Amino acid sequence: MPNPASALGEAVGHLIEAGVQNIIRATVEHLGYFVDTGGKRPGVRKGTKLMLVNDTDNEKNWSFTLSKQRRLRPKT
16 A cells, blocks of 8 residues: 655655755856766766765665766867
8 A cells, every 4th residue: 555645755855855956056066066866977987876885895876976077178
């Protein structure tokens, strides 16, 4: 049986997470950082999840990470 309170809590959590990501993005992009929220990024990283694996092989799935943007050379 689905739990409506759990579904509501999850939806609210997603809204808050998206809002926080937007605030962080607006704060750091002009400083040369990129807010990575997962998905495909060929040539930058493998996979679609943002996984951190520590020295004891414990995995943590991150909602987003910050990375220094790469400056692309204009095509000539």
